[in-house]
Amino acid sequence: MGRSIILDVDTGTDDAVAIMFAALHPEIELLAVTTVNGNVPLADTTDNTLRVLDWIERPEIPVFAGLSRPIARSGFPGARHFDRDSGNDPHGSALPIPPPRGTAQDVGAVEYLVETLRSTTEPLTLVPVGPLSNIATVLTIDPSLTEAVEEVVVMGGGHATTNVTASAEFNIWADPEAANVVFSAGFRRLTLVPLDATHRALVTRSACRVLEGLATPAGIAAARFIGRRIDAYGASAAGEEAAPVHDVLCTAYLVRPDVITTRHLALTVETASPLTIGRTVMDTRPGSTATRNAHVAFDADAALLIELLTQVFGTDA
Template identity: 70%
Template sequence: MARKVILDVDTGTDDAVAIMFAALHPDLDLLGVTTVNGNVPLENTTDNTLRVLDWIGCPGIPVHPGVPRPIVRRGFPGGRHFEQDDDHDPHGTALPIPAPRIAAQDTGAVEYLVETLRATAEQITLVAVGPLSNVATALAIDPSLAGAVEQLVVMGGGHAVANVTASAEFNIWADPEAASVVLSAGFDPLTLVTLDATHQALVPQTTCDALEGLGTPAGTAAARFISRRIAAYEQMAVAGNAAPVHDVVCTAYLVEPEVISTRSFPVEVETASPLTVGRTVIDTRPDSKSERNAHVALHADAARLNELLLTTFARDTAS
């Protein structure tokens, strides 16, 4: 039986690959997608999400627009908002596929999450690969939702690796108060897929070429998106002729857990310090007395991920 999934995204290129994976893999049943302010403003994350689902022939998967700003701050820490695509790619806010012919749902993301998780008797996995504003807002309405989720998988944070600042990963930094709420809410299990892991699961240009050669809509789009990421990472002089595709590591993990390896650690989020705001403080001390509230992925298997991308995106449709 396919695992039922809700995907919470701030769709740029890596979210797009994760959405296609979740929509097309036969072991996953993507119930809905919720969008949040993050890589780009909410209207763009929603538009990009609709573009992806329309492009791969999955117009029936509902898209629910969510929270347009952090839950506490007037803007991002430091007052910045990236008006560009993932990882500060300079090519603009819209994904390079046609504009969608489908529309978002009238029901907002938070209402959808609360109503769906309250009402369901089924086990649902929530995968959050953007800032955690939607999830934290839903918890503010109903804290018991943490117990209604079979598993929460979060792409965010880092131990030895950061990106948006010297201390912080973007998703956590973009709404650190939301991340703090979610990490302390009692989700069990909560799996945190960090930059330490995703930077080990690099996708090379050779995989992009193979994806393009599949001739499927998803393969073509994934090749385009990942090649774009590779070009951006080359400009930053990291990763060589390859790039991390952070968010798809989370959806790949759902069908093949060996894609990552995890250990249980206490994790907290810094929300006060101007220097380290948004840092995930992962307490790796073996004698720590703090609650081990997350299964933290610090390692990943690139070969497994690349193989899964090729086999999944060989599919023409979700049927």
């Protein structure tokens, strides 16, 4: 067994693929999954997470429900950037697999994270792939808990590529104050996987057919989830229909760091300007003397990602 990790998710389709990868890869010990408001409301992110773990026969992995709103704002900011359950929605409200048999734990995500990080004897890896509300709240309760984290791997942000606004990516925009807390917390290593990288690792329609042909629960589900994303995105890779599967690039990185290419940069987030709220500001200036606090991915290896998905999803739990 390799890295011990906790996934923090807002489970729609790309989170679901990341969960399956982490739960099934032999070099990852998935200790728990915590959920947060994001792609869909908290009740749905939690339900979808439980569905995924049941589907791949890993119901013993505990799920803890977290925050249902941003840490500082009165509600979920702004309008969604797609119409729920429409053709341009890559997630839908409920994942197209059976409802879960189990339920989330009675303890909340923040309490679980605080107690686990306080009691661990070996540094853990946190992998938040949704809005950073849960992680920021943990750090607000006890800033010293960064010492219990080997690495935090965040999916979010964008430099040249954004989505929800002209300036911002959804996860960071959904709770920019939380992102600010996490980015400035002083983790020993923070790796950011933004849209600049995830859009360099598109998964194609033909790769989905290969995944489906594996005839495993994970392969079948991944093909279904990624197919929905392709329908919504309409992107192309070398002339073929394809789409980014943002969150799984983070879990793939845990076992194959060379799946992304990073630069060590100073990273901050805009929390005030109405035009650029949620923008991840990455100081790419040559010779900048700003304190470098993040390893930011600007490129990714699509072929390697697809190879990893095929390998991991080709074996049942």
